[in-house]
Amino acid sequence: MPDPLSLEALEQIEAQHLLRNYARLPVAVASGADVWLHTVDGRRILDLLCGLGVTSLGHGHPNVTMAITEQAGTLLHASNLVHLEGPVRLAQRLAESSLGGGVLFQNSGAEANEAAIKLARRHKRGGEIVSLFRGFHGRTMGALSATPQESKQEPFAPLVPGFRAVPPTPEAVHAAVGDGTAAVLLETIQGESGVLPIDPDTLRAAREACDAHGALLIVDEVQSGMGRTGDMWSYEATGVVPDVITVAKALANGLPVGALVTGPHLLDVLQPGDHGSTFAGNPLVAAAAHAVLDVMQAPGFLERVRVAGDRFRAALEAVPGIASVRGRGLMLAAELDADAVGRHGSAGDLALRLVTEHDVWVNAPAPTTLRLLPPLTIGDAEIDEGVARIAAGIAAR
Structure with missing residues (x-):
């Protein structure tokens, strides 16, 4: 198979042939595995948005x-x-x-x-x-x-x-x-x-x-x-x-x-x-x-989602710069405090830095809000890694 097109090559083709109704991130994804996305330039991004709540069993689930x-x-x-x-x-x-x-x-x-x-x-x-x-x-x-x-x-x-x-x-x-x-x-x-x-x-x-x-x-x-x-x-x-x-x-x-x-x-x-x-x-x-x-519908699956959601919420609530966390299960939003917003300009600006500089993907549905819709199959280690990367992004100046 030929090598995948680079981000720059894709952007050039899109500029000529795709209508401009999506504000795309400067990220070109080549493949995915479980909770990770792999880009054409070799990066490994922790996917805490799973295609806007779509790939809830992660990427490439064997079943x-x-x-x-x-x-x-x-x-x-x-x-x-x-x-x-x-x-x-x-x-x-x-x-x-x-x-x-x-x-x-x-x-x-x-x-x-x-x-x-x-x-x-x-x-x-x-x-x-x-x-x-x-x-x-x-x-x-x-x-x-x-x-x-x-x-x-x-x-x-x-x-x-x-x-x-x-x-x-x-x-x-x-x-x-x-x-x-x-x-x-x-x-x-x-x-x-x-x-x-x-x-x-x-x-x-x-x-x-x-x-x-x-x-x-x-x-x-x-x-x-x-x-x-x-x-x-x-x-x-x-x-x-x-x-x-x-x-x-x-x-x-x-x-x-x-x-x-x-x-x-x-x-x-x-x-x-x-x-x-x-x-x-x-x-x-x-x-x-x-x-x-x-x-x-397998026994224990939904209970695991609730437990994972509780772990994610508690960890996010302890991050400096996050004022509050709301939602249920693994449908969560982190509300940024005034200092975090002031440093980054908006939650949207921060979300862009998180995916491009810290290799973690969330999005910003409101100027002070980060939204997290991770795969329901996410493990404890990935939850902790995701929170660590978000914390590092918020702390960066």
Whole structure:
């Protein structure tokens, strides 16, 4: 095989042939193994972001690799117009692990949220979608309309009508939901805004308001689901059971798949022709997702995520320059103190230095916040190494 292209060569080609919608780091990755990324120039980066919460079993997990390899030699695609055992069994496993109803496969989290919006409108025969300030549900036009962040919405106005955003308080939710509401769409932990947990009273208010007015409660589990918080689904720890969840990111450990999962009472809402996708839930991604679920549903796996999360949190809290740590399981955010921000300019500037100078990858969803979404398989030694590298980066001047 030819030698991999250098970072400079890749940047030259990208400048001519890729649209500029990603602000890429000055890092060119050649391969990955477990919690490590290997660059074309020989560096070894500790991956504490795992592809934005996607490769939750790490890079090159043997179970996933074997499942993909075997399925690739059998059948990649036959369309959703025939019966396929792998996707059907995957739907059964997802439903039985959560809401017990039906599943509609998609290719991403944004698409899963689009499908959820359509389901809610079909169920209510129209109606408004209520979402929460600071929420993030995707960049397609419907999902973007449910994402009340001006910097993301303003360039693409006019948005899809029929969406309303409110503060994440019980009072605001109760006031917004009425007989004309089709659904409340929310995250239990707002990942893209800085790992911000929604108050349990607000979640209960959303459930009560939806029940009172015949609306659906949709919980976006795209980032917080699939074991990320130490439970299979983040809603499980809240005591509030939604009507619908949306799933993606970690479901196939890197292959593109999303899913809408409903309670039994919504199994017959969508009819043939209401929604579809050419590639969604094909045998290849289903095989990978089965392998992921096999690992995550094994005895002790989720308990280990909770223990690892506690270790990570405690270690981060002891780092000079970190004022506080929030989140659950291995979905964490470290809030920088004023001195650390003053030295580095912003959390974004610090995150760039961490990956380029200290070989540890995190990101900055807010000016004073570092976000950590490490592989759920991370060991104690790697946790300690990661915290040491973050501490060294914060301390550097």
